[in-house]
Amino acid sequence: MEIHDLKREFKMGVEIVRALKGVSFSVEQGEFVTIMGSSGSGKTTLLNIIGCLDKPTEGIYLLDNVDVKRLSRNDLAQLRNRKIGFVFQAYNLLARTSAIENVELPLLYNSSISTHERHKMALKALEAVRLSDRLDHLPNQLSGGQQQRVAIARALVNEPVMILADEATGNLDSRTSYEIMALFQELNKQGRTIVFVTHEPDIAAFSGRTVTLKDGRVIKDSKNENVRSAKEVLAGLPIAEDY
């Protein structure tokens, strides 16, 4: 993934708001990058563009060597379907729909996958997040951490080139957050590219690289020499009685 001199402007009435004022960086395959920044830094706008939900006003965004700017709305939808896996802060699972059906959802929008394949792929994804014993549970029968793991399975199921997480630990307590981060680290070790947006430096410490935004510009882009292992942190925590 490569971003070059990305700019995005919004019209708010007569005023023009410049949310991104020229952002450039690239993410290689297999990297685990966190994007940091306080609110108003343009982080959400950047995320929307990376996630192909929005197109830049100026600049170039190459995803898997595809120039996103030239694509139509429908092409973008297909790109999201095949190459990107989203994980949201609020999980965004379909209510009253079983875990496995939630995971199957992206594949329903891909007509080249048969019913049988779809089921097999969904099972595999749920195994990867260690929820194969909760296939038929509805979201309201699952804990927050389990729901987020279902959401991660949904992001994995289409074998994306990149998993995009938006404050994926924002709604979870710290212990569950570490569990989720451990899962992300594990997925990263298996070779998956992960872009993780957060405002917590604590969480950023688990990634291999941190890009910090401020006022629509990159102010810091540093390799993290001392990556913490979420598993070790978890092991260090006292065992919670209610878990």
Add this chain to the structure above:
Amino acid sequence: MKIINLIRIAVRALQRNKLRAFLTMLGIIIGVGAVIAMVAIGQGSKKSIQDQLSSMGSNMITVRPNSNQAAGGAARLDASTVQSLTIDDIKAIQSQAQYINAVSPAVQGRGQAINGALNWPTTMQGVSPNFLDIRNWPLKEGVAFGNEDINGATKVCLIGQTVVENIFDPGDDPLGKTIRFNKIPFKIIGVLSEKGENAFGQDQDDIILAPYTTVQKRILAIPYIQTIYASSASSETSEPATQEISQILRSSHKLTNAEQDDFTVRTQAELINTFSSTSQLLTVLLAAIAGISLLVGGIGIMNIMYVSVTERTKEIGLRMSIGARGIDILMQFLIEAIVISITGGILGVLLGLLASKLITVFLSWPTLVSESSIVLSFVVCAITGIFFGYYPAQKASRLDPIEALRYE
């Protein structure tokens, strides 16, 4: 995007909110049910009126002689004294007509019927055996006279209920008895079933039927016939049958183009048309009222779909973020609306059939469920689903995924 996947998505979405889906359907169910039941009532009453009319002999065609304008302005004669109709006319009609089922000559005379000490003034009508079919008039007991009675001009008769009541004591069996009519003895070989008054208040049972040859020779002493009764195959063919009879009679009477008919052909088609158009109006009115309830049902679908789109904005955003295109979302909501309306349509058809059955059983109103009303309301349902589902679905498909995801 496979259509089967879209249907699966839509059905799953509906299953997640079964009660709401059913309540939305209810409008359509009641609408379709009402259309079918109302049209069934309208059609049923139309059919029963037609049946009643044809039991009165609605297909009956009557031919009477007509006195021509005499040359030089001489007085025109009364129809019954004109002698233009003959038995040859009957034979011509029998051999040439295509639309005529049965034809019978008729001659009639009034006189006194006497049985022992009892007597009663009545009418004797001379007819052929076909007459009972033409008038749709079954016998209560006994047998009708046959062609050998016609040929032999035998003195046998069929006797109407009013005559039976007046010249026989209660409990007396008239069958086989001999009565006298204008002093001539007639043997009773059959009793006519009761027919009641006709539409104009005449007592139809005050009659004695005998072979027309007997009446011609013994009672009236005339060689011609007074009236021809005929029946067309159905009330629909009474119009061509009428024209056919006119043509046959004109050629049999050797009338030139310049000459007027010397006979008059009448049917009861006017009567049927009046009754039919009344019940047709009833059917249209009932269907219109029922159609309005179907429209209300459709608006109900639109209303719920709009609410559903707003309520599920976040779900739409999610679906878009994981790769649903605008058209996929549009199709999902459209199919949801169509599934609701078609399922509602099927249930509505069943409800309508059930309602029609119950109306017949408990109110004993005649109902007739026509296939066309089922097909029509079904098609209207599908169209309703597409029409009222399209705008909410389009609204959903045009949502911006970023906005939709952030919607709370």
